[in-house]
Amino acid sequence: MKKSLMLATAGLVMAFGVQMQAQAMQWNTIRPGATYRSFNLRVAAPDICQRACLNDRHCRSWTYVKPYTLYGARPRCLLKNAVPRARRDRCCVSGVKSWRYRRY
Template sequence: MEQNTDRPGMNYKNYATSQDPQICANDCANDPNCRAFTYVKPGVRGPNSPPECWLKNGVPNAVSGDCCVSGVKI
C-alpha cells in the first residue's frame, strides 16, 4: 500500500467503505477488472464524509497527497 498517495483517474467503481484501507485493497485484489485502487480517508470531502474506495481499470500516475492511500495490483 502507498500511504499518502492518490492515483487520480481511470475509475470504474466507487463506494463508501470502512475505515480500513485494507478492505479496499482486498476488493481490488478480488476483482478481475481492477488494476489499482485509491482509498480516500474519512473527512476529505467534507467534515463528516465517509471513507471511499475507488477501483481503477488502469494504473494512473501516483500523486503525493495525505488524502489517500493507494495501491497497484501485482
C-alpha cells in the first residue's frame, strides 16, 4: 500500500514537472494572428492567460499582452486556434499548448 502510494505521488510530481516544462512562458514574445477569442484581465498575470488556454479545447497557443502596450491600460489575453510564428516583442508573453493537454 505504501509503495503504491509513493509511486502514485512520484508519478504526479513527474507529470507536473513535465507540464511546467511543456508550458514554459515565452517572455518578450508575440504570436500575431489566429486569435479566436480575446479578453481583458483584471490583473497583470500571464499565468491567467496560460491557464485559460489549457482549459479551452480549441486553444493551441496564447499571447498575454502587457498593460500600456498594444491595448491600452488593461492587460489582455489572446487565445489562438493555431500556432503562429513567434516574434520578439517586449509587449507580450506567449506560449504553446503541448499536445498532451489538447482535448479533441
